[in-house]
Amino acid sequence: MIEAGIIGGAGYTAGELIRILLNHPDANLNFVYSTSQPGKPLHSIHQDLIGETELQFTNMINKDADVVFLCLGHGNSKKFLDENQFSQNTKIVDLSTDFRMKSDKHNFIYGLPELNKKKIESANFIANPGCFATAITLAILPLAEKELLKDDVHVNAVTGATGAGTSLSGTTHFTWRDNNFSAYKSFEHQHLNEIGQTVNQLQSGEGGNIFFIPNRGNFSRGIHATAYTKFSGNLEDARKIYKDYYKNAAFTFLTDGELHLKQVVNTNKCLLRLQKFGDNLLITSVIDNLLKGASGQAVHNMNLMFGLEEKMGLNLKASYF
Numbered sequence: 001m002i003e004a005g006i007i008g009g010a011g012y013t014a015g016e017l018i019r020i021l022l023n024h025p026d027a028n029l030n031f032v033y034s035t036s037q038p039g040k041p042l043h044s045i046h047q048d049l050i051g052e053t054e055l056q057f058t059n060m061i062n063k064d065a066d067v068v069f070l071c072l073g074h075g076n077s078k079k080f081l082d083e084n085q086f087s088q089n090t091k092i093v094d095l096s097t098d099f100r101m102k103s104d105k106h107n108f109i110y111g112l113p114e115l116n117k118k119k120i121e122s123a124n125f126i127a128n129p130g131c132f133a134t135a136i137t138l139a140i141l142p143l144a145e146k147e148l149l150k151d152d153v154h155v156n157a158v159t160g161a162t163g164a165g166t167s168l169s170g171t172t173h174f175t176w177r178d179n180n181f182s183a184y185k186s187f188e189h190q191h192l193n194e195i196g197q198t199v200n201q202l203q204s205g206e207g208g209n210i211f212f213i214p215n216r217g218n219f220s221r222g223i224h225a226t227a228y229t230k231f232s233g234n235l236e237d238a239r240k241i242y243k244d245y246y247k248n249a250a251f252t253f254l255t256d257g258e259l260h261l262k263q264v265v266n267t268n269k270c271l272l273r274l275q276k277f278g279d280n281l282l283i284t285s286v287i288d289n290l291l292k293g294a295s296g297q298a299v300h301n302m303n304l305m306f307g308l309e310e311k312m313g314l315n316l317k318a319s320y321f
Helices: 012-022 076-083 113-121 131-145 191-202 235-245 295-305
Strands: 002-007 027-033 067-070 091-094 125-127 153-159 210-216 223-230 252-254 270-277 280-287
Touching (some): 002 012, 067 076, 067 295, 091 295, 113 131, 113 191, 125 295, 131 210, 131 223, 131 280, 235 252
Parallel strands (some): 002 067, 067 091
Antiparallel strands (some): 153 223, 223 280
């Protein structure tokens, strides 16, 4: 049994991790660390857990846990690891941005299983990808692997309110989000760096730019992304490239039908659709930002690191209604 701990237990991604780990057949949720909620039951914050567990938040850590998930605010994971030592056998999965960019100063592996599965299987430290980065990278990975991203890629993506975390701001209040829609951080969103890094890992030589416009939607969870770029082949050529790339992927699937969020919300799936318009290939990608874009992917990485079947504990079902 894998003894798992969570650092920063009061947020959305921690809540999803708690739900998954409580039902994971090969993991035991050993502790949930929170500086703001110690001594309180988990269900005082994650209220759907009433009757599911009597575990309480704690301000103590188990330094010998088999795996620790860091669900801290961006910039705080590095600080926490500098101040707290775990066993040399403890594996770390960080859900912040702190270790996503490759550096000689750390040995974290970028945890996108569709890209780095073999490296993840032998890794001790995983940098879990960002939610937008996951949806967009999965949309273009097969093209990068064939070195076909030579022209600009134009991306428009919409995320739900949970993508902003639990901290309130002027753009997360219900009265602002309801019946509303807006773009933000156009062409400069922080996830562009990790998307570019991934493309460069697969594709040598000069490629085009990635122009990304992120949007805030008036729904709770999910990401709907569209990306288009020049593609000289026909639609069947593109479909073969994508089917070949994702033939062994546990959670990423190509489909012919129109995509919408209810197909993936509350699951760890990414669904992709290809369309050809003139000399442009349009790729639509949909994921749940809290699962495939965060906690579900983190548990997928844990499964790989511990030699478990990839889907263990992640057979989550979408709900249309």
